[in-house]
Amino acid sequence: MELSPTAYVILGMISREPRSGYEIKALVDNTTRFFWAASYGQIYPQLKRLSEAGLVAGSDAPRGERKRTVYAITAEGRRELEDWLRQPPQTVEMREEGLLKLFFAGVLPPEEAAETLRSMHAYRRDIAARLRSMEPDAEEKLAQDDPFPLIVLQGGIEFNEWFADWCERMEARLLDPARRERSS
Amino acid sequence: MELSPTAYVILGMISREPRSGYEIKALVDNTTRFFWAASYGQIYPQLKRLSEAGLVAGSDAPRGERKRTVYAITAEGRRELEDWLRQPPQTVEMREEGLLKLFFAGVLPPEEAAETLRSMHAYRRDIAARLRSMEPDAEEKLAQDDPFPLIVLQGGIEFNEWFADWCERMEARLLDPARRERSS
DNA sequence: CTCCAGATATATCTGAGCGATATATTCTCG
DNA sequence: CGAGAATATATCGCTCAGATATATCTGGAG
Numbered sequence: 001m002e003l004s005p006t007a008y009v010i011l012g013m014i015s016r017e018p019r020s021g022y023e024i025k026a027l028v029d030n031t032t033r034f035f036w037a038a039s040y041g042q043i044y045p046q047l048k049r050l051s052e053a054g055l056v057a058g059s060d061a062p063r064g065e066r067k068r069t070v071y072a073i074t075a076e077g078r079r080e081l082e083d084w085l086r087q088p089p090q091t092v093e094m095r096e097e098g099l100l101k102l103f104f105a106g107v108l109p110p111e112e113a114a115e116t117l118r119s120m121h122a123y124r125r126d127i128a129a130r131l132r133s134m135e136p137d138a139e140e141k142l143a144q145d146d147p148f149p150l151i152v153l154q155g156g157i158e159f160n161e162w163f164a165d166w167c168e169r170m171e172a173r174l175l176d177p178a179r180r181e182r183s184s
Numbered sequence: 185m186e187l188s189p190t191a192y193v194i195l196g197m198i199s200r201e202p203r204s205g206y207e208i209k210a211l212v213d214n215t216t217r218f219f220w221a222a223s224y225g226q227i228y229p230q231l232k233r234l235s236e237a238g239l240v241a242g243s244d245a246p247r248g249e250r251k252r253t254v255y256a257i258t259a260e261g262r263r264e265l266e267d268w269l270r271q272p273p274q275t276v277e278m279r280e281e282g283l284l285k286l287f288f289a290g291v292l293p294p295e296e297a298a299e300t301l302r303s304m305h306a307y308r309r310d311i312a313a314r315l316r317s318m319e320p321d322a323e324e325k326l327a328q329d330d331p332f333p334l335i336v337l338q339g340g341i342e343f344n345e346w347f348a349d350w351c352e353r354m355e356a357r358l359l360d361p362a363r364r365e366r367s368s
Numbered sequence: 369c370t371c372c373a374g375a376t377a378t379a380t381c382t383g384a385g386c387g388a389t390a391t392a393t394t395c396t397c398g
Numbered sequence: 399c400g401a402g403a404a405t406a407t408a409t410c411g412c413t414c415a416g417a418t419a420t421a422t423c424t425g426g427a428g
Contacts, residue, residue, distance in 0.1 A: 004413085005281060012288035022377050035283040039415045044379055066377060066422045078291070085292055088303040089282035097189060098273035099219040099336055104196035106330035107262070108269055113332070119272040146290035148297070151354055152283055162346055170335055188384080206406050223386045228408060250393045250406060 003080070005091060006038045007046045011055065011073055011081040016146075018072035020061070021047055030134070031149065034127075034156055047071060055080055098123070102170075114171050121167035128160035187264070189275060190222045191230045195239065195257055195265040200330075202256035204245070205231055214318070215333065218311075218340055231255060239264055282307070286354075298355050305351035312344035 009032060013024045021044055028038045050056040055077030061070040073081070098120035105113035131153055138150040193216060197208045205228055212222045234240040239261030245254040257265070282304035289297035315337055322334040 005284065006414090008288075009284065012284075012291070015288065015291055020377075021379095026376095032284060032287055035278050035280040035287075037277070037279075037415085040379075041381085041415055041417095042413090063376085064423070068377060081288070082291055085285050085288060086296060086299070089280075089285055089300065089307075091279055091281040092307070093221070093277075093279040094219050095221075095275055095277040096219040096273075097275040099339070100189065100193065100196075100216060101269050101273055103216055103219075103332055103336045104192075104199065104265070104269060105332045107196070107199055107266055112270060115270070116273065123273075123276070147358070148287055148289045151357075152287045155283070155350055155354070158350065159346070162343070166339055166342065170339070173335070174331070190385090204406075205408095210405095221386090224408075225386055225388095225410085226384090247405085248394070252406060 003050075003084070004042075004046070005036070006042050007050060007055075008081060008084045009036060009038055010043065010046055010050060010071075011077050014056065014071055014073045015078065015081060018059075018070045020068055020070050022068075024071075034131070035152075050077065110174055114174050117167045117171045117174070121164050121171070124160045124164040124167065128157050128164065131157045131160065187234075187268070188226075188230070189220070190226050191234060191239075192265060192268045193220060193222055194227065194230055194234060194255075195261050195268075198240065198255055198257045199262065199265060202243075202254045204252055204254050206252075208255075218315070219336075234261065294358055298358050301351045301355040301358070305348050305355070308344045308348040308351065312341050312348065315341045315344065 009028065010024055013019060013027050019027065024047075025038070025040060025043050028036075028043075032038075047056065047058070051058050051071070055074055056071045057074055058069045058071045061068050098116055101116045102113070102120075105116060134153055135150070135157075138153045141147075141149045193212065194208055197203060197211050203211070208231075209222070209224060209227050212220075212227075216222075231240065231242070235242050235255070239258055240255045241258055242253045242255045245252050282300055285300045286297070286304075289300060318337055319334070319341075322337045325331075325333045
């Protein structure tokens with residue numbers, strides 16, 4: 001049976017401790033969403049499929065009358081996850097509306113084009129700040145002998161700061177009067 | 185009528201000169217695909233919609249017996265494009281299977297985890313090289329008074345080189361014996 | 369003390385996107 | 399000269415996103 005990458009995200013999210021579908025989605029939204037999102041429309045059907053395939057085992061854990069299922073990875077599921085982790089990555093996909101607008105910005109006057117750079121700059125600074133606020137959680141995982149969430153998080157911080165800096169440099173370059181003379 | 189971002193990609197691709205559906209797709213694959221892909225499944229239906237909405241005008245331009253339609257942007261289409269370019273960007277989405285695997289790599293021994301970093305490193309170096317080979321084309325556009333394709337291209341080169349460098353630094357950090365001692 | 373909005377929790381459905389596939393014609397290279 | 403790749407248009411089936419639906423609990427405000 002062929003698993004989608006999001007099936008592996010689910011296996012990865014419960015590799016250290018069992019979790020419910022709702023908890024998995026919340027965890028994805030707080031961690032991997034920056035480089036791999038997953039929706040409710042995927043998580044619940046995939047949990048079902050993984051359960052039927054014996055890769056996870058669900059158990060009822062109601063709170064009061066609220067229905068709740070907690071899923072644990074099985075030995076077979078762990079093997080499947082490890083095999084997948086060993087394969088070279090295959091999917092890289094980016095959608096950046098800011099870069100798209102910048103690409104076509106020659107249609108506008110330079111002052112207006114610079115506005116796109118300012119929007120991207122603000123957005124990336126905001127993301128970097130949000131990622132920084134997650135550092136304590138990732139440092140906790142490091143203490144639990146798992147360095148990778150922190151490595152990836154710090155990479156995300158560095159990337160967003162690079163991107164914001166790049167936007168600043170490109171805005172300066174764009175509005176540089178000397179360069180404007182030459183491109184007029 | 186609400187247009188999808190890919191409709192604007194099409195408008196942008198013909199803002200400087202008229203093009204066929206096939207040419208638009210080829211151009212997207214060579215330029216914006218790194219930060220905004222578009223498929224045949226989108227381009228032809230969108231061209232139809234844009235034509236019906238009066239934002240583009242198609243004209244027959246067969247080569248021999250091969251059917252071919254060339255689309256030009258209309259004045260109304262240009263206004264629509266300019267309005268869209270002035271709005272702050274809204275969509276940012278990333279899917280990076282390498283970062284996803286790195287995030288969960290604690291499930292593997294460090295030597296195997298480093299393999300993911302090496303794969304990403306090789307991939308980003310390759311992308312940077314491919315983007316470099318496009319610089320002449322983008323410099324031609326600069327000569328035509330449009331600096332933005334080159335700005336975005338050079339940003340893409342810088343980003344991929346940063347990413348490759350980051351992979352190198354993280355691999356060194358991961359395999360550093362002193363750090364391994366401390367995390368054991 | 370009561371009520372409500374947000375949180376928790378599961379689940380699905382619809383619209384949009386992707387890319388494989390289909391069909392047709394032309395051109396280049398071995 | 400022929401075959402494969404390129405050019406050219408078009409669609410279909412599968413997958414994904416997230417809005418929506420339904421249900422229960424909790425904390426804070428009035």
